Amino acid sequence: SAVISQKPSRDICQRGTSLTIQCQVDSQVTMMFWYRQQPGQSLTLIATANQGSEATYESGFVIDKFPISRPNLTFSTLTVSNMSPEDSSIYLCSVAVTEAFFGQGTRLTVV
Amino acid sequence: AQSVTQLDSQVPVFEEAPVELRCNYSSSVSVYLFWYVQYPNQGLQLLLKYLSGSTLVKGINGFEAEFNKSQTSFHLRKPSVHISDTAEYFCAVSDYGGSQGNLIFGKGTKLSVKP
Numbered sequence: 001s002a003v004i005s006q007k008p009s010r011d012i013c014q015r016g017t018s019l020t021i022q023c024q025v026d027s028q029v030t031m032m033f034w035y036r037q038q039p040g041q042s043l044t045l046i047a048t049a050n051q052g053s054e055a056t057y058e059s060g061f062v063i064d065k066f067p068i069s070r071p072n073l074t075f076s077t078l079t080v081s082n083m084s085p086e087d088s089s090i091y092l093c094s095v096a097v098t099e100a101f102f103g104q105g106t107r108l109t110v111v
Numbered sequence: 112a113q114s115v116t117q118l119d120s121q122v123p124v125f126e127e128a129p130v131e132l133r134c135n136y137s138s139s140v141s142v143y144l145f146w147y148v149q150y151p152n153q154g155l156q157l158l159l160k161y162l163s164g165s166t167l168v169k170g171i172n173g174f175e176a177e178f179n180k181s182q183t184s185f186h187l188r189k190p191s192v193h194i195s196d197t198a199e200y201f202c203a204v205s206d207y208g209g210s211q212g213n214l215i216f217g218k219g220t221k222l223s224v225k226p
Contacts, residue, residue, distance in 0.1 A: 004154075033213060042201060042216040043155075092154065100145070100205075100214055102155040 002027055006093050006103030013083055013110050020079045021106045023093030028073035033094040034066070037105070043092065049076050083110045113138045115204050117217035125225050126194055132187040132220045134176075134202030144185040145203040145214065146176055155201065161185065172196070197224045 003026040013019050023032065034046040046066055047055040055068040069077045080087050088110045093103040118133040136142060143162050147155040159170025166178040176187045185202060199221050203214040 006154075042218040043214075044216075045213060048213060094214075096213075099157050099160060101157075102147075104154040107152075 002095050002097045002101040004093055004095060004101055004103035006106055008106055009104060010107040015084050015110055017083055018079055018081045019108060020077050021091055023076045023103055025074045025095050029095040029097060031096060032076045034078045035092045035094060037090040085110045113204050113215045115202050115215055115217035117202055117220050119220050121221045123223045123225060124192055127191045129190050130192050132200050134185045134217060136183050136204045138204060140206050143205045144178060146187050147201045147203060148198045150198045192224050194224050194226060196222060198222060
C-alpha cells in the first residue's frame with residue numbers, strides 16, 4: 001500500500017496568483033499522477049510525473065499553467081499558475097503501486 | 112479512446128434495500144476496471160477491481176461487481192445498504208496493466224441512503 005500526504009488540504013486564493021500543492025508518499029514510486037476534479041464533475045488526469053524527466057501532460061493541460069516538479073521518488077509538486085475562478089477545483093495526487101492510491105485532495109477556491 | 116459512462120448521476124435508496132450502480136465502458140483493448148468511493152471531504156478509496164479471472168469481483172464493505180465483456184459493463188451492487196454507504200462512487204478504467212495508474216473516470220454516481 002501507499003500513504004499519500006497532500007498539502008494544503010484547502011485554500012482560498014486571489015485571481016492572478018499561484019498556488020503550489022505538495023504530495024509526499026511514504027514509499028518510492030516511479031510514476032505520480034495529478035488529477036483535477038471540477039465541481040460536480042469527475043476526475044480528469046492533468047499529467048503524469050516521472051522522477052528525472054519532464055511531466056507528460058494530457059490534452060488540454062499545459063506546463064505553463066500547471067508546472068510540475070518531481071525531485072525524487074517520494075515527492076512531487078503541482079503549481080496552479082495565474083489562477084482564475086475557473087481553476088476552482090479539487091486537485092488530487094495519485095500513485096500506482098499494486099493499485100492506484102489517492103491523496104486527500106486540495107480544495108482550491110479562486111476568488 | 113477509452114471512456115466510461117455512469118448512467119445514473121444520483122441514486123436515492125432506503126436503508127437495507129439493494130442497490131446497483133451502473134457503469135459501461137468503451138475500449139478497443141483489454142481493460143482493467145475499478146470502482147472507487149469518495150466520502151464527503153475525503154480522498155478516493157478503492158472498493159474493488161477487475162484485472163482478470165473471475166468476472167464476479169468482491170470488494171470491501173459488502174460491495175461486489177460483475178465484469179460483462181459482451182455488454183462492456185461493470186455494474187456495482189450491494190444487497191443491503193447502510194446509511195454509512197452514502198457517498199459518491201466512481202467507475203474507472205485503465206489499460207496500464209500492472210501499474211494501474213492513468214485512470215479514466217466516469218462522472219460519478221451519488222448514492223444517498225435514507226433511513
